Amino acid sequence: xxxxxxxxxxxxxxxxxxxxxxxxxxxxxxxxxxxxxxxxxxxxxxxxxxxxxxxxxxxxxxxxxxxxxxxxxxxxxxxxxxxxxxxxxxxxxxxxxxxxxxxxxxxxxxxxxxxxxxxxxxxxxxxxxxxxxxxxxxxxxxxxxxxxxxxxxxxxxxxxxxxxxxxxxxxxxxxxxxxxxxxxxxxxxxxxxxxxxxxx
Amino acid sequence: xxxxxxxxxxxxxxxxxxxxxxxxxxxxxxxxxxxxxxxxxxxxxxxxxxxxxxxxxxxxxxxxxxxxxxxxxxxxxxxxxxxxxxxxxxxxxxxxxxxxxxxxxxxxxxxxxxxxxxxxxxxxxxxxxxxxxxxxxxxxxxxxxxxxxxxxxxxxxxxxxxxxxxxxxxxxxxxxxxxxxxxxxxxxxxxxxxxxxxxxxxxxxxxxxxxxxxxxxxxxx
Numbered sequence: 001x002x003x004x005x006x007x008x009x010x011x012x013x014x015x016x017x018x019x020x021x022x023x024x025x026x027x028x029x030x031x032x033x034x035x036x037x038x039x040x041x042x043x044x045x046x047x048x049x050x051x052x053x054x055x056x057x058x059x060x061x062x063x064x065x066x067x068x069x070x071x072x073x074x075x076x077x078x079x080x081x082x083x084x085x086x087x088x089x090x091x092x093x094x095x096x097x098x099x100x101x102x103x104x105x106x107x108x109x110x111x112x113x114x115x116x117x118x119x120x121x122x123x124x125x126x127x128x129x130x131x132x133x134x135x136x137x138x139x140x141x142x143x144x145x146x147x148x149x150x151x152x153x154x155x156x157x158x159x160x161x162x163x164x165x166x167x168x169x170x171x172x173x174x175x176x177x178x179x180x181x182x183x184x185x186x187x188x189x190x191x192x193x194x195x196x197x198x199x200x
Numbered sequence: 201x202x203x204x205x206x207x208x209x210x211x212x213x214x215x216x217x218x219x220x221x222x223x224x225x226x227x228x229x230x231x232x233x234x235x236x237x238x239x240x241x242x243x244x245x246x247x248x249x250x251x252x253x254x255x256x257x258x259x260x261x262x263x264x265x266x267x268x269x270x271x272x273x274x275x276x277x278x279x280x281x282x283x284x285x286x287x288x289x290x291x292x293x294x295x296x297x298x299x300x301x302x303x304x305x306x307x308x309x310x311x312x313x314x315x316x317x318x319x320x321x322x323x324x325x326x327x328x329x330x331x332x333x334x335x336x337x338x339x340x341x342x343x344x345x346x347x348x349x350x351x352x353x354x355x356x357x358x359x360x361x362x363x364x365x366x367x368x369x370x371x372x373x374x375x376x377x378x379x380x381x382x383x384x385x386x387x388x389x390x391x392x393x394x395x396x397x398x399x400x401x402x403x404x405x406x407x408x409x410x411x412x413x414x415x416x417x418x419x420x421x
Binding site for chain 1: 248
């Protein structure tokens with residue numbers, strides 16, 4: 001499976017934020033997008049996911065499984081928000097996303113254990129701290145299988161131990177033939193990741 | 201899809217949901233009317249079906265702005281839009297509408313017979329009004345979804361949604377009320393306006409979600 005972006009350009013409110021970005025990622029590779037605030041890292045991720053129309057160029061996926069014909073169907077998008085409901089318990093949230101996204105991967109308990117949140121699945125999501133919420137959102141990546149992960153500042157609010165654990169999760173995902181694109185300011189600890197520096 | 205339906209039902213029942221707000225607003229309007237128009241029992245019985253319909257319609261509009269906004273604020277909407285290949289977005293919207301109807305509007309329909317007693321309506325009239333509400337209110341939710349999708353990015357979109365949606369709901373109101381009257385006033389027909397009401401609901405069940413899905417796809421930023 002390959003993810004190819006050609007001459008990609010994005011705009012926000014009619015103003016060009018970036019242009020001429022191209023890369024090709026084979027399975028098992030990770031791309032870390034870095035750069036100062038406002039340079040368009042989040043916009044790039046949203047353009048890749050297909051949530052924003054590309055101002056120019058295009059993104060496509062080649063040779064993936066038949067279940068994932070497009071980038072949107074092949075990706076897990078983890079944005080700034082965690083996409084979890086504060087009124088529902090952590091386990092209910094995860095169970096919903098597993099049922100909605102399909103392609104079951106880890107069980108809810110197992111996913112929570114992987115991010116170090118075992119034993120709190122019954123708590124309402126709204127009771128968790130910022131870092132715990134982020135970890136629960138990361139567990140959401142694990143309950144259903146997607147080859148492509150688009151992560152927007154995934155480690156915001158995580159402590160050192162959780163960062164290390166998440167680094168392992170991402171390395172494992174690459175080893176299983178997944179692709180990761182992450183926008184970040186902090187080192188993520190993915191072995192052998194490429195870097196894309198956006199300078200504006 | 202069933203998971204989405206159950207999640208939205210759960211959210212509407214738990215704290216912060218809109219299930220009770222609508223019923224309380226409905227009750228407040230109906231209870232106020234007799235104070236406003238005076239204690240003329242015949243007059244109340246005559247305007248009863250219309251008042252029930254108008255109050256139910258306004259109560260329906262009350263919770264509509266949260267239909268997509270809550271999902272947008274916590275980022276769920278992005279994921280629902282991205283799931284388009286697995287679950288067509290229009291279907292996702294339809295399921296959200298059905299859950300919203302079952303969670304916030306169905307309680308109004310259930311409360312309507314009781315509130316009909318406050319308006320001194322005859323049992324047949326109460327039954328007919330409740331039946332027309334049951335068949336007609338989904339149409340309000342379906343059109344409302346299109347309005348809610350257009351206004352999803354606006355922080356105070358509730359009023360705008362009402363203004364956008366009200367003109368489109370007028371036919372539903374007209375046929376709903378005329379069918380309710382048809383059941384009690386003898387020469388007026390019941391079945392014809394009732395069937396048109398049912399047809400409107402079915403028609404809007406297709407058009408509303410498709411329009412809302414289109415607005416949501418192009419409204420992400």
